[in-house]
Amino acid sequence: MELRLYDTLSREKRPFVPLDAKNVRMYVCGPTVYDFAHIGNARPVIVFDVLFRLLRHLYGEAHVKYVRNITDVDDKINDRAARDFPGLPLNEAIRKVTEQTGKQFHADVDALGALRPSVEPRATEHIGEMREIIERLVKGGFAYVAEDHVLFSPQAMNAGNSDLPRYGALSNRSLDEMVAGARVDVAPYKKGNTDFVLWKPSKPGEPSWPSPAGIKAEGRPGWHIECSAMAWKHLGEQFDIHGGGIDLVFPHHENEVAQTCCAFHQQRMANYWMHNGFLQVESEKMSKSLGNFITIHELLADWPGEVLRLNMLKTHYRSPIDWTMKSLEESAKTLDDWYRTAADVEPGRPAASVVEPLLDDLNTPLAIAALHGLRGGDIGALAGSLRLLGFLSESAGQWESRKQQASGVDAGEVERLISERTAARARKDFGESDRIRDLLAAMGVAIKDSKEGTTWEVAR
Numbered sequence: 001m002e003l004r005l006y007d008t009l010s011r012e013k014r015p016f017v018p019l020d021a022k023n024v025r026m027y028v029c030g031p032t033v034y035d036f037a038h039i040g041n042a043r044p045v046i047v048f049d050v051l052f053r054l055l056r057h058l059y060g061e062a063h064v065k066y067v068r069n070i071t072d073v074d075d076k077i078n079d080r081a082a083r084d085f086p087g088l089p090l091n092e093a094i095r096k097v098t099e100q101t102g103k104q105f106h107a108d109v110d111a112l113g114a115l116r117p118s119v120e121p122r123a124t125e126h127i128g129e130m131r132e133i134i135e136r137l138v139k140g141g142f143a144y145v146a147e148d149h150v151l152f153s154p155q156a157m158n159a160g161n162s163d164l165p166r167y168g169a170l171s172n173r174s175l176d177e178m179v180a181g182a183r184v185d186v187a188p189y190k191k192g193n194t195d196f197v198l199w200k201p202s203k204p205g206e207p208s209w210p211s212p213a214g215i216k217a218e219g220r221p222g223w224h225i226e227c228s229a230m231a232w233k234h235l236g237e238q239f240d241i242h243g244g245g246i247d248l249v250f251p252h253h254e255n256e257v258a259q260t261c262c263a264f265h266q267q268r269m270a271n272y273w274m275h276n277g278f279l280q281v282e283s284e285k286m287s288k289s290l291g292n293f294i295t296i297h298e299l300l301a302d303w304p305g306e307v308l309r310l311n312m313l314k315t316h317y318r319s320p321i322d323w324t325m326k327s328l329e330e331s332a333k334t335l336d337d338w339y340r341t342a343a344d345v346e347p348g349r350p351a352a353s354v355v356e357p358l359l360d361d362l363n364t365p366l367a368i369a370a371l372h373g374l375r376g377g378d379i380g381a382l383a384g385s386l387r388l389l390g391f392l393s394e395s396a397g398q399w400e401s402r403k404q405q406a407s408g409v410d411a412g413e414v415e416r417l418i419s420e421r422t423a424a425r426a427r428k429d430f431g432e433s434d435r436i437r438d439l440l441a442a443m444g445v446a447i448k449d450s451k452e453g454t455t456w457e458v459a460r
């Protein structure tokens with residue numbers, strides 16, 4: 001069976017044909033590093049990690065290149081830097097903020113079982129490429145300078161040049177409607193009200209770089225140009241897959257396509273545009289004001305990362321996901337069972353029943369259902385399939401201690417209470433043995449008595 005992927009641009013599932021099977025290339029928009037990443041940010045990380053693993057399985061590890069950027073130029077970063085390090089020059093404070101939050105991001109996504117991408121470029125290290133693309137756009141008549149800004153004109157792009165894609169094609173919008181619907185308070189230096197910023201002047205104290213297009217004052221890039229520059233540098237003018245959350249289709253990805261295709265005079269930037277659906281929490285939009293904003297870091301204090309991973313993959317990546325405590329508890333039970341059954345087994349080839357749904361536009365819920373099917377049969381295939389999906393990264397023993405750590409249960413204390421209870425039962429003091437059982441239950445520990453003795457697990 002061949003791999004088929006849903007492409008947002010053509011709005012259909014198509015067979016995946018790489019430009020070069022020896023060098024399959026994927027770009028995914030990464031985080032803006034100004035704070036702890038939230039569980040919504042974990043969704044593209046996990047979804048595209050599964051795709052990365054699947055592509056490596058199909059084309060070979062050495063033949064897949066995955067680029068996920070780190071956005072380290074942003075107003076939110078500047079604000080945080082000024083707030084947290086008021087005594088430092090802004091540039092130094094910014095470096096501190098992005099170093100710290102970048103490290104935190106890595107710790108979080110490592111715990112989720114996501115492989116590191118082949119390259120993780122930072123925006124600040126690609127200012128030269130951004131300037132070069134901007135120069136090309138100005139020369140080509142797609143962008144213009146006004147009051148030390150460089151602006152891209154979607155109208156110029158759509159003005160009859162049939163070698164280029166149509167601005168609005170990716171997000172399925174018409175430029176006329178966008179023009180009509182544009183806000184009334186459009187900046188006065190813009191010629192058209194849908195024009196967007198490629199480069200802008202820096203305010204005093206803000207990070208700044210020499211400007212392109214003959215502008216004397218130093219400035220800084222707009223957000224969209226960053227990804228065009230980093231994708232170009234690391235993957236070339238055209239590549240296979242571009243991914244991100246559904247919220248990025250417009251304007252971010254629409255603008256990326258526009259910049260890249262106009263700069264390099266081509267019809268396509270990526271051959272497949274993939275977008276994950278949004279995550280909400282207990283049926284509500286996640287937001288700081290609703291108080292239901294959860295970071296990956298907080299969740300990892302209570303749950304092993306693989307539980308979060310499984311919980312994410314139970315829903316198809318294009319559907320919205322409702323993140324609930326109930327579902328997390330079920331995911332924890334499932335994973336626990338898999339660890340006990342398969343973690344210490346020699347992994348076999350991943351089962352066709354698991355790989356086939358993945359080939360069908362990453363149908364992870366169906367793949368997970370197939371894993372349940374293997375549970376009573378080929379355990380080697382179960383182990384191999386789970387590893388393909390990024391599970392079972394540790395032994396069953398390590399898993400037990402991680403679970404206990406995550407749940408805050410002190411294993412030594414549990415063992416001590418269990419032997420006290422065993423002694424109470426031996427002397428037929430059932431009042432005391434029940435009391436200890438209740439005490440353990442209150443600690444979140446379930447016990448099971450059998451002929452071999454008493455075993456325990458962390459109950460959720």
Ligand code: AMP
Binds near residue numbers: 029031032041245
């Ligand atoms: P940001 O740092 O906000 O640019 O987001 C980084 C990535 O996380 C992007 O691909 C976003 O589309 C994605 N993302 C942000 N919020 C959510 C959410 N609630 N559900 C799913 N994906 C999200």
Ligand code: ZN
Binds near residue numbers: 028030252
């Ligand atoms: Zn991007």
